[in-house]
Amino acid sequence: MQRSFLQRFSIVGLYLWGFRISVLLIVVWGSFGTFQAGCPSVFTLCAFKSRYSADVWLDLLVYGLSQGSVYALIALGYTMVYGILRMINFAHGDVFMAGAYTAYYLAAAFGRAGFLNRHPLLSLAAVLALAMITAMSIALVLERVAYRPLRRAPRLIPLISAIGASFFIEYAFRGFFGSGFQAYPEWQIFKGEWAIAGVGILRTQAVVIVAAVALMVVLYGFVMRTKTGTAMRAVSEDLEVASLMGIDVDRVIVITFGIGGAAAGAAGVLYALVFKQVHFFMGFFPGIKAFTAAVLGGIGNIPGAMLGGVFLGIFESMGPILILEGLRVPGIYPGGIPAPYQLKDVIAFTMLVMVLIFRPSGILGERLATKKA
Amino acid sequence: MALLELENVHVYYGNIHALKGISIQVEEGEVVAMLGANGAGKTTTLRTISGLLRPREGRVHLRGESIDTMPPHVIVHKGVGHAPEGRRIFARLTVEENLMMGAYARADPHGIKEDLDRVFALFPRLKERISQVAGTLSGGEQQMLAIGRALMARPRILLLDEPSMGLAPVLVEQIFETLKTINTQGTTILLVEQNAYMALTIAARGYVLQTGEIALSGKAAELQANEEVRRAYLGG
Numbered sequence: 001m002q003r004s005f006l007q008r009f010s011i012v013g014l015y016l017w018g019f020r021i022s023v024l025l026i027v028v029w030g031s032f033g034t035f036q037a038g039c040p041s042v043f044t045l046c047a048f049k050s051r052y053s054a055d056v057w058l059d060l061l062v063y064g065l066s067q068g069s070v071y072a073l074i075a076l077g078y079t080m081v082y083g084i085l086r087m088i089n090f091a092h093g094d095v096f097m098a099g100a101y102t103a104y105y106l107a108a109a110f111g112r113a114g115f116l117n118r119h120p121l122l123s124l125a126a127v128l129a130l131a132m133i134t135a136m137s138i139a140l141v142l143e144r145v146a147y148r149p150l151r152r153a154p155r156l157i158p159l160i161s162a163i164g165a166s167f168f169i170e171y172a173f174r175g176f177f178g179s180g181f182q183a184y185p186e187w188q189i190f191k192g193e194w195a196i197a198g199v200g201i202l203r204t205q206a207v208v209i210v211a212a213v214a215l216m217v218v219l220y221g222f223v224m225r226t227k228t229g230t231a232m233r234a235v236s237e238d239l240e241v242a243s244l245m246g247i248d249v250d251r252v253i254v255i256t257f258g259i260g261g262a263a264a265g266a267a268g269v270l271y272a273l274v275f276k277q278v279h280f281f282m283g284f285f286p287g288i289k290a291f292t293a294a295v296l297g298g299i300g301n302i303p304g305a306m307l308g309g310v311f312l313g314i315f316e317s318m319g320p321i322l323i324l325e326g327l328r329v330p331g332i333y334p335g336g337i338p339a340p341y342q343l344k345d346v347i348a349f350t351m352l353v354m355v356l357i358f359r360p361s362g363i364l365g366e367r368l369a370t371k372k373a
Numbered sequence: 374m375a376l377l378e379l380e381n382v383h384v385y386y387g388n389i390h391a392l393k394g395i396s397i398q399v400e401e402g403e404v405v406a407m408l409g410a411n412g413a414g415k416t417t418t419l420r421t422i423s424g425l426l427r428p429r430e431g432r433v434h435l436r437g438e439s440i441d442t443m444p445p446h447v448i449v450h451k452g453v454g455h456a457p458e459g460r461r462i463f464a465r466l467t468v469e470e471n472l473m474m475g476a477y478a479r480a481d482p483h484g485i486k487e488d489l490d491r492v493f494a495l496f497p498r499l500k501e502r503i504s505q506v507a508g509t510l511s512g513g514e515q516q517m518l519a520i521g522r523a524l525m526a527r528p529r530i531l532l533l534d535e536p537s538m539g540l541a542p543v544l545v546e547q548i549f550e551t552l553k554t555i556n557t558q559g560t561t562i563l564l565v566e567q568n569a570y571m572a573l574t575i576a577a578r579g580y581v582l583q584t585g586e587i588a589l590s591g592k593a594a595e596l597q598a599n600e601e602v603r604r605a606y607l608g609g
Contacts, residue, residue, distance in 0.1 A: 227473070234463050234474045241461045244423055246449035246478025246526060 033326025060318045066205035068313020069212035073267035074290030075305035077260025083236035083300035084256055090162040093287015094169035099135030099265025100272045103127045104182055111185030120189045131265040139261025173280040181279045184272045208270045215266055292352040298365020319347040374437050376401045376561055377530055382431035384421050391417045393585040404562045406572040408606055409582035415565040416458050419532045423455045424448040450478045454528030458535050460519040464508030471507050475525030492521035495551050513544040530561040537568045549575055569606035573597050
């Protein structure tokens with residue numbers, strides 16, 4: 001029977017609608033304000049023009065893309081593990097840190113020996129390889145020690161184990177390598193800009209985007225085209241039936257952790273290329289951001305994680321200027337919110353909350369109810 | 374020596390005693406039916422054979438070798454194919470990928486190709502839909518895929534759990550015709566069915582399960598003639 005309008009009306013529903021509408025209003029109002037730079041008052045429309053030139057917007061876009069592709073690489077690990085075990089591996093951000101941190105020592109040694117700039121590509125490849133191998137090994141140990149014994153435990157238990165493992169890795173690195181920042185050596189040829197199609201693009205960011213995209217293409221090809229990749233997808237759909245096909249499920253889980261770990265390790269080096277430092281706690285925020293990206297794209301969905309990562313990176317990079325700078329609040333911030341960039345994490349996590357409330361299945365995911373969640 | 378032999382198998386779900394000493398024999402080349410009401414333990418029996426459940430007591434032998442402590446993927450390798458209840462095809466994989474997953478444990482490309490052709494000969498509909506995502510198939514096609522997928526491992530014995538479930542009568546007949554063909558091509562079949570009438574038309578022998586025990590066993594014709602079986606499962 002069709003329920004009447006009044007019966008469908010609920011306080012929570014009203015609240016959620018209010019929330020949706022106010023977020024929408026803030027976004028529209030803020031973006032509108034941003035493109036009216038120089039107008040004397042909020043209510044007089046004088047010009048469709050922002051304070052920034054097209055170059056600045058393009059820089060933000062490229063920066064967002066490079067950040068986003070790093071998020072995407074990390075998000076793959078979250079999403080693949082979730083797809084198979086229905087578990088969030090919260091130590092994944094620290095796997096990322098471990099890769100970047102370990103490879104730092106190789107990069108620093110290369111730097112001292114001068115090898116870094118004599119053979120820039122070779123040295124970058126070696127640094128990446130070491131980061132990937134380290135991160136993969138740590139991910140494999142994690143799976144064996146922290147998760148496999150809990151495979152049949154209630155779902156909360158491995159989650160707690162993951163948080164414990166996360167602290168363990170962080171403080172192990174702190175204990176061994178100190179709590180300070182270590183400056184990543186810089187490759188001379190990645191300094192400055194390249195002019196691509198007449199537009200200046202920071203070389204580090206170009207390298208990050210190219211490397212991340214290449215890795216993602218390889219990984220996607222592996223999952224979609226190889227027998228092992230197909231087995232991974234089969235296990236993520238139905239673990240029990242996969243074992244009835246003769247698939248060694250434990251082995252597939254190990255491969256999944258290994259690939260996810262390697263991708264995170266590579267992401268760690270790329271992240272360090274941009275920010276030029278490593279720190280024992282550096283995995284925390286990118287880890288949570290990548291988790292957000294995975295949820296955004298639809299957790300368990302591999303193309304979704306890539307899309308979610310890139311989208312989050314761009315949104316986080318352009319959002320503050322686009323939405324917040326022009327957000328004039330009469331009486332409090334008549335000229336828009338000052339230093340909007342400080343709020344980029346707020347924007348990212350608002351997005352996480354919004355996705356969880358309004359579309360828990362993410363952009364590409366199916367409804368969680370249809371899975372055996 | 375029987376191809377498959379269950380010897381006094383006891384299985385528990387927690388404290389629930391689901392199988393209370395089941396003994397079953399399946400000879401090479403036979404079609405054996407397992408009948409019984411919901412909850413009698415038919416699916417549990419198949420899951421125990423495949424290694425998804427462990428017997429607390431008793432043994433499962435495949436050609437004399439004890440398989441009850443082996444993990445499922447090894448048991449597949451030993452020659453047990455299982456088309457589980459509710460079809461459970463990989464809905465997001467294509468028909469071809471589903472079939473190739475069935476052959477996962479094998480490393481003989483020629484044999485795999487042969488079996489692929491065999492499955493397509495048995496179920497021409499699958500060939501037409503080879504690159505279609507399996508979740509978009511009809512119920513009958515999904516059942517064909519589930520059986521074909523289990524055949525791709527080239528099993529000695531095929532365990533089928535309710536192949537007629539949710540299918541139109543005409544499709545059920547088609548599927549059972551195909552099962553007969555599969556059997557004459559040399560695959561032994563252990564068939565679990567609610568549809569006792571259809572099951573007994575292709576089976577040589579049958580077991581009737583009741584609350585985790587074998588209540589009755591015998592030749593198909595005997596079971597068909599048995600008063601109790603007629604009343605309980607054959608609707609007359």
